Structure formats: structure tokens, C-alpha cells
Amino acid sequence: MSTLQDAPKLxxxxxxxxxxxxxxxxxxxxxxxxxxxxKSLLWKLDSRILPVLAFxxxxxxxxxxxxxxxRILGLQKDLDLDSAKYENCLAIYYVFYLAVEIPATLVMKWxxxxxxxxxxxxxxxxxxxxxxxxxxxxxxxxxRAFLGLLEGGLLxxxxxxxxxLYKRDEMALRMGLVYSSASLSGAFGGLLATGLNRMAGVGGxxxxxxIFIMEGLMTIVVGSLAYFVxxxxxxxxxxxxxxxxxYARERLRDDGPQDLDDKxxxxxxxxxxxxxxxxxxxxxxWLLGCAFFCxxxxxxxxxxxxxxxxxxxxxxxxxxxxxxxxxYAACLTVGVALLSDRLKVRGPIMLCCLPIAIAGYAxxxxxxxxxxxxxxxxxxxxxxxxxxxxxxxxxxxxIAGHYKRATATSLQLTIANFAGFVATFIYPSREGPxxxxxxxxxxxxxxxxxxxxxxxxxxxxYQNKRKAEGKCEEFRGDGSDRDPAFKYIL
Numbered sequence: 001m002s003t004l005q006d007a008p009k010l011x012x013x014x015x016x017x018x019x020x021x022x023x024x025x026x027x028x029x030x031x032x033x034x035x036x037x038x039k040s041l042l043w044k045l046d047s048r049i050l051p052v053l054a055f056x057x058x059x060x061x062x063x064x065x066x067x068x069x070x071r072i073l074g075l076q077k078d079l080d081l082d083s084a085k086y087e088n089c090l091a092i093y094y095v096f097y098l099a100v101e102i103p104a105t106l107v108m109k110w111x112x113x114x115x116x117x118x119x120x121x122x123x124x125x126x127x128x129x130x131x132x133x134x135x136x137x138x139x140x141x142x143x144r145a146f147l148g149l150l151e152g153g154l155l156x157x158x159x160x161x162x163x164x165l166y167k168r169d170e171m172a173l174r175m176g177l178v179y180s181s182a183s184l185s186g187a188f189g190g191l192l193a194t195g196l197n198r199m200a201g202v203g204g205x206x207x208x209x210x211i212f213i214m215e216g217l218m219t220i221v222v223g224s225l226a227y228f229v230x231x232x233x234x235x236x237x238x239x240x241x242x243x244x245x246x247y248a249r250e251r252l253r254d255d256g257p258q259d260l261d262d263k264x265x266x267x268x269x270x271x272x273x274x275x276x277x278x279x280x281x282x283x284x285x286w287l288l289g290c291a292f293f294c295x296x297x298x299x300x301x302x303x304x305x306x307x308x309x310x311x312x313x314x315x316x317x318x319x320x321x322x323x324x325x326x327x328y329a330a331c332l333t334v335g336v337a338l339l340s341d342r343l344k345v346r347g348p349i350m351l352c353c354l355p356i357a358i359a360g361y362a363x364x365x366x367x368x369x370x371x372x373x374x375x376x377x378x379x380x381x382x383x384x385x386x387x388x389x390x391x392x393x394x395x396x397x398x399i400a401g402h403y404k405r406a407t408a409t410s411l412q413l414t415i416a417n418f419a420g421f422v423a424t425f426i427y428p429s430r431e432g433p434x435x436x437x438x439x440x441x442x443x444x445x446x447x448x449x450x451x452x453x454x455x456x457x458x459x460x461x462y463q464n465k466r467k468a469e470g471k472c473e474e475f476r477g478d479g480s481d482r483d484p485a486f487k488y489i490l
Contacts, residue, residue: 176337357383
């Protein structure tokens with residue numbers, strides 16, 4: 001099929017698209033009409049979908065990491081949590097988080113994202129608020145387990161959801177915008193914790209309890225409002241015109257490994273164990289899953305322990321909340337994601353960003369000057385946060401087929417989120433204020449992530465070369481990412 005680069009008009013053969021349950025002939029458009037339609041479509045999707053997903057992810061990250069803020073504001077003392085009990089409360093979250101990632105993503109084929117994502121958000125908001133009324137270690141531990149169970153389906157669900165709305169070369173920027181809310185939650189969380197701590201004594205509750213309660217209630221509100229904005233898919237988008245819905249479907253079809261002539265063939269991708277195995281045992285799933293594991297180990301440990309690390313540099317508990325804001329605010333996540341989409345590459349961007357974080361960890365590990373060590377936090381945060389959107393969407397970009405993609409992306413995130421166990425145990429308070437062992441572990445993991453990223457770049461380049469040489473012709477027209485017409489993004 002002709003593209004916009006091939007001719008000023010799209011090919012004039014008869015083709016059909018599905019919109020509003022009616023098969024209609026694909027219209028012929030000029031280059032100018034196509035550009036205007038694309039601009040209008042992306043603006044409507046971006047202005048309505050992305051802010052909602054960003055808020056959902058912001059509160060997800062806020063509700064999982066606010067325990068770090070509460071820790072230095074009296075949580076451990078009031079619930080009589082020693083270091084081992086506190087680490088257990090962190091670890092049990094990830095046990096249940098990991099257990100639900102794959103099934104929670106697969107279920108999105110039957111339960112609309114419009115319902116599923118807001119429902120998860122409202123339920124974990126209620127659970128997060130319950131942490132503020134837990135009276136002892138066992139109650140707090142149980143609530144943390146339920147929090148992980150409910151939050152586990154959000155991130156893989158959002159990645160899959162975005163792949164249902166946007167083309168592959170538009171994903172990194174969108175995921176960058178959404179994921180930047182994680183760094184925003186770090187900055188916002190410190191300020192919010194400082195303010196909510198001033199409610200200490202209200203209702204006979206401590207300040208750290210109000211952090212959980214109020215942030216949980218805000219999450220419930222955000223989840224409830226999300227239901228009224230999110231859409232099931234582009235065919236049911238209430239804010240798109242009929243022409244924009246047809247065009248949105250065209251774009252997604254043309255971005256796949258082959259053209260599909262009608263809705264029946266478009267929806268042919270039904271669940272099968274073959275598709276599940278193809279996603280689960282894909283080479284890129286494991287390369288990028290392990291690379292993401294290494295990067296997320298840095299992200300999670302930073303979010304959970306940076307207030308403690310800053311406090312151990314000589315600041316008070318309240319000052320530590322405020323000093324944790326600037327490193328997050330310094331992140332350039334959105335700009336790097338935009339560059340990644342413009343260049344249509346993922347791995348090379350990561351290979352440039354990760355060394356910044358590696359240098360930061362090397363600096364904070366070896367220096368004993370508190371000003372230098374605080375400055376290193378900026379390098380650490382900027383290096384690994386800017387790598388996350390690329391590694392998150394890279395696998396989704398290179399996998400075709402709904403269930404294969406759902407399996408691969410959710411398995412990637414499951415592998416990555418084992419990092420929660422690493423993050424939980426590598427910064428014990430007894431090793432402060434230098435935390436040499438913890439910094440060394442994360443430094444080593446980030447170096448490993450760089451090697452795995454380089455390996456996947458080489459693998460994708462090799463496979464593209466094989467396709468160009470005609471060595472994959474047996475897969476032509478099969479609708480999978482092995483189709484020679486489907487080029488892997490480096």
C-alpha cells in the first residue's frame with residue numbers, strides 16, 4: 001500500500017474500514033488533508049487520554065512509595081516496626097503485585113479498559129487509605145498485600161491500552177508523558193507529605209496516618225473521574241468525529257505487519273496458547289525484561305529510600321521531605337521520550353542516558369562530601385528515569401498480535417518488578433549514611449542494563465537484516481512481527 005511519502009494521494013484502490021459497526025470504503029485524501037486529520041486526531045487523544053493515565057500512574061506511584069515518607073515521620077515507631085518488619089511490609093507488596101500482572105493484562109480483552117483501569121484505581125485508593133488506620137504490624141502487612149494485588153494490573157494495562165490507540169513511533173513520547181508523573185510523584189509526594197504531616201493530632205491520628213488516608217481518598221476521586229473520560233477503543237471514542245474514527249483505525253492497521261481488509265480479519269487475533277508461548281519465550285521479552293529489572297531496581301530503591309538517604313546526610317525529617325523534591329524535578333523524561341519518537345529509536349537513547357545514572361551512583365558511593373552526594377542524586381534520577389519510557393514501549397513496539405503483545409509486555413513488567421525485592425533489602429538503616437553496599441548493587445545492575453540494551457539493539461538490527469535479505473519469507477502475510485514487512489525498532 002502506498003504511504004504519504006510515496007505519493008501526494010493515497011492509493012486509489014478500493015479498501016474498507018470498520019467504523020460504528022459499518023463497513024465503509026476507505027476515503028482518498030490529499031497529503032494536506034491527511035496531515036490535518038492526523039493533527040486533530042492526536043490532539044484529541046493526547047488532551048483527553050494522557051492526562052488521565054498520568055494521574056492514575058502518579059497516584060499509583062504515590063500510594064506505593066509514600067511509606068518512605070511515613071517511615072521518617074513516625075510510622076516505624078508507632079507500629080513498632082524494626083528494620084526486618086519494615087522490609088517485610090515493602091516486600092509483600094511486590095509478591096502480590098507480580099502475581100497479578102499477566103492475568104490482569106489478559107483480562108483487558110474482556111473487560112473494557114474504560115472500566116478496568118478506573119476500577120483498579122478506586123479499589124487501591126481505598127486500600128491505601130486503610131494503611132492509615134492500621135493499628136499494628138500484621139494489619140499493616142495485610143493492607144500492603146492487597147495494595148500490591150490491586151496496583152499490579154495498572155502499568156501493563158496502560159502500555160497495552162496505549163498500543164491500542166497510537167502507532168509504534170508515537171508510543172515513547174506518550175509513555176514518557178505518563179511515566180514522568182512518577183518523577184512528579186516523587187517531588188509532589190515530598191511536598192504533600194510535609195503538608196499532611198501538619199494534620200497530626202486531628203481526629204487523634206498521627207501525621208503519617210493522614211498521609212495515607214488523604215492520599216488514598218484523592219486516588220479514589222481520580223479513579224472515579226477517569227471512568228467518564230477514558231474510552232474502550234478508537235471506534236467508541238465519543239470525542240472523535242466519524243471520519244476521525246475511520247482514520248484512527250486505518251493508522252493502526254497500516255502500522256501493523258500487514259493490511260487487513262475488514263473487521264473480521266482485524267479481530268481474528270483471538271486468544272491461543274500458541275500466541276501466549278510466542279510472547280512468553282520471545283528473545284526480546286527476556287532481554288528487555290532483564291534490562292528493565294536492572295533499571296527499576298534503581299527507580300524503586302530511589303523512591304523508597306531517598307528521604308532516608310537525605311536525612312542521613314544531616315537533614316531533619318521535615319527538611320528531608322523538601323530536599324527530596326529537586327532531584328525528581330530535574331528529570332528530563334518527556335524531552336528524551338520526544339527525541340526517541342522523533343529519531344524512531346529506543347536502545348541508542350538508553351545507551352546514552354544510563355551512563356549518567358551510572359556516574360551518579362559511582363559518585364555517591366565514593367564521595368563523603370554531603371554536597372557532592374546530594375548533587376549525585378540529580379545525576380542518578382536523570383539517568384534512569386529518562387531510560388524508563390524507552391524500555392517500556394520498546395518491546396510493545398516490536399511485538400505484533402494482541403495476546404502475544406499482552407503476554408510479552410506483562411511478562412516484561414513481571415520480570416522487572418522483581419526489582420521490588422532488591423529495592424526492599426539493599427538499603428537497611430544500619431548501613432547508613434554511606435550505604436556503600438546498596439549503591440554498589442544498583443551501580444552493577446545499571447551497568448548490566450547497558451549491556452542488555454546493547455545486545456537487544458544488535459539483535460533487532462540482525463533480524464532486520466535477515467528480513468531485508470529475504471530470509472524470513474515463510475512468515476510473509478502471517479500477521480506476526482516475523483513478517484518481513486514488519487521492521488523492528490532499534
